[in-house]
Amino acid sequence: MAALCQRGGLLCRGALMTRRLPGVRALAERLVDPTLDWGRLGRELRAFHDAGVVHADLNARNVLLA
Numbered sequence: 001m002a003a004l005c006q007r008g009g010l011l012c013r014g015a016l017m018t019r020r021l022p023g024v025r026a027l028a029e030r031l032v033d034p035t036l037d038w039g040r041l042g043r044e045l046r047a048f049h050d051a052g053v054v055h056a057d058l059n060a061r062n063v064l065l066a
Contacts, residue, residue: 021064028060041065 002017030036045063048055055062 021066024064024066026061027063027065030065031060036065 001019003014004016005012005014027041041063
């Protein structure tokens with residue numbers, strides 16, 4: 001919902017305010033789900049890539065699926 005980053009010299013201090021979304025689970029929790037649509041997941045991730053979205057720590061725990 002909100003983020004703040006304060007830079008000071010060589011240091012950076014940040015805060016992140018988040019909100020839990022009902023019915024949403026991390027990809028890591030759905031990896032064994034036989035109904036997971038791998039093709040759709042790939043297309044969605046590709047769309048982010050094509051739009052220039054860069055995530056410094058993209059992993060299965062921070063990809064959320066509804």
